[in-house]
Amino acid sequence: MEKPYPERLIDAGCIFFEVEREFFSRKTKESTDKKAALFYLLKHEGEMGLREISRMFDHDVKSVFEAVEKVEVWKNIYPTKHQQLKSIVKIAGNLKADMVCVDIKLVNIHVDN
Numbered sequence: 001m002e003k004p005y006p007e008r009l010i011d012a013g014c015i016f017f018e019v020e021r022e023f024f025s026r027k028t029k030e031s032t033d034k035k036a037a038l039f040y041l042l043k044h045e046g047e048m049g050l051r052e053i054s055r056m057f058d059h060d061v062k063s064v065f066e067a068v069e070k071v072e073v074w075k076n077i078y079p080t081k082h083q084q085l086k087s088i089v090k091i092a093g094n095l096k097a098d099m100v101c102v103d104i105k106l107v108n109i110h111v112d113n
Contacts, residue, residue, distance in 0.1 A: 002096055003095070005045070005046055005092065006042055006046035006047075006048055008092040008093075008095040009038070009041050009042055009045060009046050009088065009089075009092045010024070010038065010042070011091075011092070011095055012088045012089070012091035012092035012095060013034070013037070013038040013041070013088055015091055016084070016087055016088045016091060017034045019034065023035075024038055024057050025057045025058050025059075027058075027059070032067065033081075035057075035067060036067035036068070036070050036071050037071060037081075037084060037085060037088065038088075039053055039057075039064050039067045039068050039071075040067070040068045040071035040072070040075075040085070041085060041088055041089065041092075042056075043068050045089055045092075050064050050065050050068070071085075
């Protein structure tokens with residue numbers, strides 16, 4: 001069974017920004033552009049409402065609205081920011097698994113016969 005698209009967007013945001021899901025729920029000013037990008041994508045690509053996003057990440061609706069509006073402005077001004085959004089959407093489109101694993105360490109094990 002495939003994850004719902006908004007869930008895959010969140011996973012893609014975590015992969016792209018190299019953060020854990022909990023990062024988007026933190027109420028610090030740390031990397032607000034990352035949060036804003038994800039909230040924007042959830043609203044416009046994931047077709048979620050502002051209230052739904054605010055509940056999901058435990059933020060007030062006003063701050064989610066302001067974050068989404070911020071992205072509306074800078075996505076048309078800064079090509080790199082616009083490319084970030086496209087990259088996250090592309091990653092989300094490629095995620096078909098029920099679980100996403102990150103930080104996998106491959107170890108070469110040599111067994112003597």
